[in-house]
Amino acid sequence: MIFAKYTFNPDQHRGKKVIFVKFEFDKSLQKEFRQRFPSAKWSATRKTWYLPDLPAVRRELKLDKKQVVAKKVSGIHLTNKQAYLDMHEQLQLKGYSDNTIRLYLAEFAHLLKLLHDYPAENLNSKRLKDYLLYCLKVEQMKERKLNGKINAIKFYFEQVLHRPKMFFDIPRPKKPVTLPKILSKHEVKKIFRQTNNLKHLVALQLCYGLGLRVSEVVKIKLNHIDSSRMVVVIIGAKGKKDRYVPLPETLLPILREYYLQYRPKEYLLEGQYGGSYAITSVQQVFKRAMHKAGINKEIGIHGLRHSYATHLLESGADMRFIQELLGHNSIKTTQIYTKVTPRSISKIKSPLDSF
Numbered sequence: 558m559i560f561a562k563y564t565f566n567p568d569q570h571r572g573k574k575v576i577f578v579k580f581e582f583d584k585s586l587q588k589e590f591r592q593r594f595p596s597a598k599w600s601a602t603r604k605t606w607y608l609p610d611l612p613a614v615r616r617e618l619k620l621d622k623k624q625v626v627a628k629k630v631s632g633i634h635l636t637n638k639q640a641y642l643d644m645h646e647q648l649q650l651k652g653y654s655d656n657t658i659r660l661y662l663a664e665f666a667h668l669l670k671l672l673h674d675y676p677a678e679n680l681n682s683k684r685l686k687d688y689l690l691y692c693l694k695v696e697q698m699k700e701r702k703l704n705g706k707i708n709a710i711k712f713y714f715e716q717v718l719h720r721p722k723m724f725f726d727i728p729r730p731k732k733p734v735t736l737p738k739i740l741s742k743h744e745v746k747k748i749f750r751q752t753n754n755l756k757h758l759v760a761l762q763l764c765y766g767l768g769l770r771v772s773e774v775v776k777i778k779l780n781h782i783d784s785s786r787m788v789v790v791i792i793g794a795k796g797k798k799d800r801y802v803p804l805p806e807t808l809l810p811i812l813r814e815y816y817l818q819y820r821p822k823e824y825l826l827e828g829q830y831g832g833s834y835a836i837t838s839v840q841q842v843f844k845r846a847m848h849k850a851g852i853n854k855e856i857g858i859h860g861l862r863h864s865y866a867t868h869l870l871e872s873g874a875d876m877r878f879i880q881e882l883l884g885h886n887s888i889k890t891t892q893i894y895t896k897v898t899p900r901s902i903s904k905i906k907s908p909l910d911s912f
Contacts, residue, residue, distance in 0.1 A: 562580055562581075562586060563578055563579065563580045563586075563590070564578070564579040564580065565577070565578055565579075565618050565620060566579070567610055567620075570600060570603065570607060573609070573610075574609070574610035575607040575608065575609060575610050576607060576608045576609075576610050576614060576615075576618065576620070577600070577603060577605050577606070577607045578590065578597070578605065578606045578607060578608065579605050579606075590606065594608055594830070596608075596829060608830070611830065612832070613828045613829075613830045613831055613832035613833075613835075614830045616831065616832050617830050617831045617832070630642065632666070632670055633666060633669045633670060634669070634670075634672070634673050634674045635674075636672075636673075636674045636675070636676055637669040637672060637674075637676065637677050640669065640676075640677045640678065640713070640717075641662070641665065641666060641669060643717050644661070644662065644665055644712070644713050644717055645658070645662060647712075647716050647717050648661060648662070648712070651716065652797070654797075656772075660705060660709070661708070661709040661712060662709075664705055664706045664708075664709035664710070665709045665710065665713060667706070668688060668706070668710060671688070671691075677713070678718060682723065682724075682726045682727055685710065685723075685727055686727060689703060689706065689707070689727070692706060693730075700730040700731065700732050700733060701732060701733075703729075703730045704729060704730060704732065707724070707727070707729060711723070711724050736893070736896055736897050737860075737863035737866075737867070737893060737894065737897060738854065738855070738856040738857075738860050738863060739856075739860060739863045739864045739867045739897055740852070740854070740856065740860055740861070740864045741864075742864075742868060744850070744852050744854075745765055745861070745864060747850040747851075747852065748761065748843070748846045748847060748850050748852070749761065749762065749846075750850070751846045751849035751850045752842070752846045754842075755811075755814065755815050755818060755819075756815065756819060756826060756834075757839075757842040757846075758811070759811060759812065759815050759825075759826065760774060760775075760826055760834070760839045760842060761839075761842065761843060761846065761858075761861065762808055762811065763777070763808075764839075764843075764858060764861040764862060764865075765861040765862075765864060765865050766805045766807075766808050766865070767789060767802045767803075767804070767805070767865075768802065768862050768865035768866060768869075768882055768883055769791065769802070769862060770794070770795065770859065770862060771836050771839050771840065771858050771859070772795075772836055773791050773794050774826065774839065775824070775826055775833045775834045775835070775836055775839065776791075776792065776793070776824070776833060777789065777791075777824065777825045777826070778792075778823055778824055778825065779816075779821060779823065779824070779825055781825075782804065782812070782825070783804075784804070784809060787803060787804045787806070787809075788801045788802065788803055788804055789801070789802050789803075789804050791884070794884050795884065796884075796886065798884055800881065800882075800884045802882055803882075812825075826839075839858060840857065840858050843857070843858040843861070844858075862883070863894070863897075866879055866882075866883060866891070866894045867894050867897055867898050869882075870894050870895065870898045871898050876888065876891055876892065876895075879891055879894070
């Protein structure tokens with residue numbers, strides 16, 4: 558498809574963000590476009606074809622990314638716009654992930670909007686404490702949210718303004734110690750049985766069978782799978798670390814069947830418009846499968862990864878081995894699974910049993 562023959566205009570249509578596609582009337586051009594984008598729709602009012610304005614579509618059309626930063630800056634007073642832009646630039650220079658950049662900027666923007674025309678660089682520890690108390694008491698933010706705000710603001714003062722002593726006097730709220738939510742093997746089987754779509758089944762089995770984060774699953778490319786060694790390499794995972802995980806033998810024939818049916822080009826799981834499959838799509842697949850399986854636990858798709866680790870531990874796998882498979886920096890993170898496995902708890906005898 559030669560994009561030079563087409564004109565792409567981002568706009569709004571029926572309350573949704575779309576990309577209008579215009580080209581001179583030519584049956585061959587129309588056929589070429591429809592073959593490449595079979596889900597494109599025709600607007601009778603605009604007399605043109607259009608596609609949803611999604612990152613994957615923009616990548617395919619070779620359009621620039623949306624100027625998210627520019628939109629965020631528009632809600633910040635002129636006094637603090639440069640602070641926001643400096644923060645964004647430094648996050649990029651430090652090589653932070655897109656997700657971390659998005660979160661840090663969102664938390665920082667919340668502070669800047671409240672400051673209005675008061676310069677962020679003039680804040681002291683007293684005013685920062687007042688801001689965090691406002692977040693806690695007025696906006697009723699939880700501990701994890703507050704810690705996220707502290708991380709973002711701390712980055713600005715220490716990495717942008719180079720004031721490392723700013724946060725010595727600001728206490729962090731204590732994080733609640735929560736146990737990982739897990740599913741039994743029987744419940745995992747029920748979820749798989751209720752997943753009839755082959756692509757959806759592959760996505761869920763990768764989460765559980767390899768113990769992967771959903772963000773890792775959607776980034777697997779065809780050349781990351783080594784069926785001769787029965788391993789999958791996970792590239793640029795959390796903390797920008799690579800690791801190998803074993804490929805379950807039972808998953809290999811399913812992957813081959815999936816490849817023959819879907820013929821992915823680059824990513825194992827590809828979206829409707831090319832590129833990697835959306836994380837939210839996999840999350841929705843899991844949610845629907847849980848509902849169909851009649852499992853009423855309040856648990857997200859990350860529970861499949863937790864269940865993988867717990868079931869490995871119950872089967873006698875070494876803790877260090879599980880740590881490597883999950884890609885944890887510290888063994889302490891992995892040790893949380895000892896609190897949810899009955900393997901060690903079952904050895905404890907209650908005094909009641911001695912009566």
